[in-house]
Amino acid sequence: MKLVIAVIQDKDSGKLLENLVDEGFKTTKLASTGGFLKSGNTTVLIGVEDHQTSEVVEIIKKVCKSREKMVTTMSPIGGSVESYVPYPVEVVVGGATIFVIDVDQFERV
Amino acid sequence: MKLVIAVIQDKDSGKLLENLVDEGFKTTKLASTGGFLKSGNTTVLIGVEDHQTSEVVEIIKKVCKSREKMVTTMSPIGGSVESYVPYPVEVVVGGATIFVIDVDQFERV
Amino acid sequence: MKLVIAVIQDKDSGKLLENLVDEGFKTTKLASTGGFLKSGNTTVLIGVEDHQTSEVVEIIKKVCKSREKMVTTMSPIGGSVESYVPYPVEVVVGGATIFVIDVDQFERV
Ligand code: NI
Numbered sequence: 654m655k656l657v658i659a660v661i662q663d664k665d666s667g668k669l670l671e672n673l674v675d676e677g678f679k680t681t682k683l684a685s686t687g688g689f690l691k692s693g694n695t696t697v698l699i700g701v702e703d704h705q706t707s708e709v710v711e712i713i714k715k716v717c718k719s720r721e722k723m724v725t726t727m728s729p730i731g732g733s734v735e736s737y738v739p740y741p742v743e744v745v746v747g748g749a750t751i752f753v754i755d756v757d758q759f760e761r762v
Numbered sequence: 763m764k765l766v767i768a769v770i771q772d773k774d775s776g777k778l779l780e781n782l783v784d785e786g787f788k789t790t791k792l793a794s795t796g797g798f799l800k801s802g803n804t805t806v807l808i809g810v811e812d813h814q815t816s817e818v819v820e821i822i823k824k825v826c827k828s829r830e831k832m833v834t835t836m837s838p839i840g841g842s843v844e845s846y847v848p849y850p851v852e853v854v855v856g857g858a859t860i861f862v863i864d865v866d867q868f869e870r871v
Numbered sequence: 872m873k874l875v876i877a878v879i880q881d882k883d884s885g886k887l888l889e890n891l892v893d894e895g896f897k898t899t900k901l902a903s904t905g906g907f908l909k910s911g912n913t914t915v916l917i918g919v920e921d922h923q924t925s926e927v928v929e930i931i932k933k934v935c936k937s938r939e940k941m942v943t944t945m946s947p948i949g950g951s952v953e954s955y956v957p958y959p960v961e962v963v964v965g966g967a968t969i970f971v972i973d974v975d976q977f978e979r980v
C-alpha cells in the first residue's frame with residue numbers, strides 16, 4: 654500500500670474528488686492553508702495499492718495542473734478613478750504538491 | 763518509531779482519544795471531511811514505538827469497529843404524509859481506515 | 872525527499888513559518904487540536920531534500936523549543952476575593968513533536 658498526500662488548490666478539490674471516486678479511489682480531505690501553494694489549499698489523503706499509484710498521480714496532475722487562465726479585471730484608465738474598462742489578465746491557477754509514502758500496514762475495520 | 767494515521771468517525775473520536783490516553787499514547791486530531799468513511803470524519807495521528815503498533819491498532823479496531831445499530835425513524839404509512847409511525851432501522855456506524863507508516867527520525871523538544 | 876510533519880503550538884506557528892520561508896522551505900499548515908501538546912496545536916507539513924532534513928529540524932527546535940516563561944497572574948490573598956495582587960508564575964510554553972518520513976515519490980505540477 655501507498656499513501657498519497659496531495660496538497661491542491663481548494664477550487665480544484667471538488668473536481669479531483671469526483672474524478673478519484675469515479676475510478677473507485679477512497680479519499681479523505683484535510684483542512685489546510687497556505688504554503689506549498691497560494692492560500693486556500695486542501696490536503697487530500699488517498700490510500701492505494703502500489704500498482705495504482707501512477708494512476709492516482711496522473712489523475713491529480715490532469716485535474717490540478719498549474720495552468721494559465723484569462724480573467725477579466727477592471728482598472729482605472731489614465732489615473733482617473735471614474736473611467737474603468739474591463740481588460741483580460743493572465744493568471745496562474747491550480748498546481749499540486751504530491752507525496753507518495755510507503756505504508757507498512759493498512760487496516761480497514 | 764511508527765506513525766499511525768487513523769481516519770475515524772467524529773462520533774467515535776472522544777472515546778478513542780480517551781482509550782489511547784488511558785494507555786499512555788499521545789495523539790493529535792486533524793480536522794477532516796468525507797471520503798474514506800461517511801462525512802464527519804476525524805483524522806488522528808499517533809506516534810508509537812514499533813512494538814506498540816499492534817496495541818494501538820487493536821484499540822482503534824475495538825473502539826471504531828464498523829457495527830450495526832438500530833435507530834428509530836419516522837416514516838409515512840400508505841403514502842399519506844399525515845400518518846407517521848416510529849419504526850426501527852438498522853444502520854452501519856463507525857469504521858476506521860488505518861495507515862501505519864515507518865518514521866525515519868522522531869524528535870520531541 | 873523527506874516529509875517533515877511537525878505538531879507545534881499555535882502561538883509558535885507564525886514565527887516558524889516565517890523562519891522556514893526565509894530559508895526557502897515550502898510549508899502547508901493543517902488545522903489540528905490537542906494531544907501531543909496542549910490544546911491549540913498546528914500541524915505543519917514540509918517537503919525537503921534529504922540533506923535539508925537536519926536544517927529544518929534545527930529551525931523547528933530553535934523556534935518551538937519548550938521553554939519556561941514568567942507570566943503575571945492575579946490571585947486573591949488570604950482567601951479574600953477582594954484583595955488581589957499581581958504575582959509572577961513560571962509556565963512551560965512551546966514544544967514540538969517532529970516526525971521525519973521518507974518519501975517514495977515527489978511531484979510538483
Ligand atoms: Ni506497499
Ligand code: NI
Nearest residue numbers: 763764812865
Ligand atoms: Ni521505526
Ligand code: NI
Nearest residue numbers: 872873921974
Ligand atoms: Ni528520500
